[in-house]
Each structure stands twice: as structure tokens, then as C-alpha cells.
Amino acid sequence: xxxxxxxxxxxxxxxxVARGAGVSVRAVRYYEQQGLLIAERSPSGQRLYRQxxxxxxxxxQQMFAAGLTSRRITELLPCWDSGHTDAEQRAMLRAExxxxxxxxxDLQAALDxxxxxxxxxxxxx
Amino acid sequence: xxxxxxxxxxxxxxxxVARGAGVSVRAVRYYEQQGLLIAERSPSGQRLYRQxxxxxxxxxQQMFAAGLTSRRITELLPCWDSGHTDAEQRAMLRAExxxxxxxxxDLQAALDxxxxxxxxxxxxx
DNA sequence: CTAAAACCTGACGTTGACGTCAGAGGCAAG
DNA sequence: CTTGCCTCTGACGTCAACGTCAGGTTTTAG
Numbered sequence: 001x002x003x004x005x006x007x008x009x010x011x012x013x014x015x016x017v018a019r020g021a022g023v024s025v026r027a028v029r030y031y032e033q034q035g036l037l038i039a040e041r042s043p044s045g046q047r048l049y050r051q052x053x054x055x056x057x058x059x060x061q062q063m064f065a066a067g068l069t070s071r072r073i074t075e076l077l078p079c080w081d082s083g084h085t086d087a088e089q090r091a092m093l094r095a096e097x098x099x100x101x102x103x104x105x106d107l108q109a110a111l112d113x114x115x116x117x118x119x120x121x122x123x124x125x
Numbered sequence: 126x127x128x129x130x131x132x133x134x135x136x137x138x139x140x141x142v143a144r145g146a147g148v149s150v151r152a153v154r155y156y157e158q159q160g161l162l163i164a165e166r167s168p169s170g171q172r173l174y175r176q177x178x179x180x181x182x183x184x185x186q187q188m189f190a191a192g193l194t195s196r197r198i199t200e201l202l203p204c205w206d207s208g209h210t211d212a213e214q215r216a217m218l219r220a221e222x223x224x225x226x227x228x229x230x231d232l233q234a235a236l237d238x239x240x241x242x243x244x245x246x247x248x249x250x
Numbered sequence: 251c252t253a254a255a256a257c258c259t260g261a262c263g264t265t266g267a268c269g270t271c272a273g274a275g276g277c278a279a280g
Numbered sequence: 281c282t283t284g285c286c287t288c289t290g291a292c293g294t295c296a297a298c299g300t301c302a303g304g305t306t307t308t309a310g
Contacts, residue, residue, distance in 0.1 A: 013256080013257075015255095015256060023298095025256090026297095026298060026299065027298060027299095029259095030297065030298060044257090044258090044306060045257085045305085046257055046258075046306075046307085062231070064296095064297075065228075066232055079242055083245060083249055084246075084249070085246040090243070090246055093242060093243050097236060100236050103190075106190045106191070107190070107225055107229045107232070110188060110191035111191070111225050111229065113187065114191075114225070115222060118218050121204055121210040121214075121215055122215070124209070138287075140286065149269080151269065152268060154288095155268060159267090167276095169277090169287090170287085170288065170289095171277095171286085171287055172287085189266095194266070195266080195267080
């Protein structure tokens with residue numbers, strides 16, 4: 001089943017997406033504004049989402065937590081949607097991977113320093 | 126020799142501290158404004174730092190990278206200076222440690238997802 | 251039918267660690 | 281002495297992902 005084909009699925013409103021993904025309604029609107037998430041509209045103008053919008057929003061959160069910007073995510077979304085990538089996208093993917101790995105290393109180093117202090121302060125109360 | 130205490134050492138100006146620690150002059154002034162770094166003053170008002178200000182600034186950078194705020198760092202500085210801590214400080218240390226650990230886990234999960242996509246896009250060029 | 255709950259579109263506010271600019275001194279070299 | 285670099289104090293600007301408020305429409309529960 002492709003994206004455009006999308007048989008008659010149960011469509012949900014923004015509140016259900018927000019609750020389901022654990023974010024605010026404002027956040028979901030923001031994602032649309034940034035081009036991350038496209039919603040159908042009801043005749044009265046309310047946003048209607050397919051159910052897979054919920055794991056998608058969770059995924060956005062994960063990428064945000066990893067330090068990607070919404071712009072970068074939009075640039076990389078086709079990699080997930082179609083599985084097809086050009087050279088530039090593959091380069092971005094690796095760049096982000098490397099950046100995140102470096103961040104993990106930094107955090108681990110900070111963690112070690114904190115643990116060191118904790119060990120000292122625990123033996124010197 | 127603790128961090129704050131020190132004998133008559135060669136004092137350096139802000140530019141040398143900034144270059145030595147790999148940050149901007151503005152950043153060093155900001156740290157003073159936030160109460161992280163205290164500087165002597167020359168008769169003309171220029172900031173004079175002891176040389177151990179340089180590793181200290183590096184340490185601040187490391188903590189910033191780990192997501193601590195300048196306020197939190199000021200609250201925890203005594204743990205490094207004196208080695209003495211009260212219950213509240215030990216609780217903060219552990220809270221930060223746990224937060225960083227959780228962040229590492231999140232980053233690792235994001236990393237795995239990216240690697241997954243990279244592997245796919247590499248086999249489907 | 252009505253009231254509450256949910257949704258809409260702007261649009262301004264928040265946070266943290268600085269960047270940047272303006273205007274005014276200070277300091278060693280030639 | 282003056283040139284050029286360094287430093288000073290404000291003070292406003294930046295960026296990203298939302299929070300929040302205002303004022304209005306829509307959907308739903310009873």
C-alpha cells in the first residue's frame with residue numbers, strides 16, 4: 001500500500017495523534033508547518049491523520065533528541081519513504097551518524113567525570 | 126591544590142584563556158557573568174586569570190555538552206573545589222548522571238536507526 | 251439543544267549560550 | 281607618538297522547538 005493510494009483507513013484528529021505520540025497538539029501543528037507531516041483536512045478544516053502518523057511523530061521526537069533539526073529531517077525523509085537516496089542524502093546520513101556518535105562519546109566522557117566525583121563524594125561524606 | 130586555591134601563578138588575560146580552551150572571549154565573559162569563573166582585575170580593569178582557568182573552561186564546555194546549565198554547574202562546583210557535598214548536591218549529581226545516561230541511551234537508539242537506514246541505502250543505491 | 255471539549259488561525263513569548271555591534275579605553279612595538 | 285591589537289562595558293540579535301494567549305468555529309456528550 002503506497003502513500004497516495006491509502007485505502008480508507010481510520011483517520012484521526014490532531015489530539016489523538018498528540019496523545020498517542022506523547023507530544024503537544026502545538027508540536028504536531030509545528031511539524032506540519034515545517035513540512036514534516038502532511039494532513040488531510042475535513043470539510044470544516046480540521047486536520048485528519050492516518051494512524052501511522054503516530055509512530056512517525058515518535059520518530060521525529062527521536063531524531064530531535066539526537067540533535068537533528070526539522071529541516072534536516074525533511075531532507076532525509078525520502079530515505080525512509082522510498083528507500084531511495086542520492087549521494088547527497090547518503091552523505092548527510094553518514095554525517096549525522098558521525099555527529100551523533102561523537103556526541104555519545106562526549107556524553108560518555110562527561111558521565112565518567114561525574115561518576116568519578118560521585119564515587120569520591122560517597123566515600124567522603 | 127584545589128581548583129580555586131592557588132599560589133602566585135602567572136596570570137593571563139582573557140584572550141589567552143579563550144584561545145587555550147578553544148572558546149570565544151565572549152564565552153569566557155559569559156561564564157563570569159554566570160558566576161562560573163571569577164577573575165582578578167588589573168588596575169585598568171582587565172580580567173586576569175590563573176592558568177588553571179583554561180582546563181576549568183574546558184570542563185565547563187564538557188558539562189554544557191552534557192546538557193548541564195550554567196546554574197547547575199555553579200551549584201555543583203563546590204563538589205569539585207572542596208570535595209565536600211551535602212545531601213542535596215549528591216542528589217543533583219546522581220540526577221544529572223542519570224539524565225545523561227538516559228540521553229546516551231536515546232542517542233544510541235537513534236544511532237541504531239540511522240545505521241539501519243544507511244545499511245539499506247547502501248545496498249539499494 | 252446546549253454546554254463542554256476539541257479544533258482552528260495568527261502572533262507574540264520563552265530558554266540558554268552565546269554572536270555581534272558600538273563606542274571607549276589600554277598596551278607593547280617601532 | 282602612533283599604530284594596531286587587545287580589552288572593556290552595555291545592549292540587542294540569534295536559533296529551534298515549541299508554550300501560550302486571544303478570539304473564533306466545530307464536534308461531541310448528555
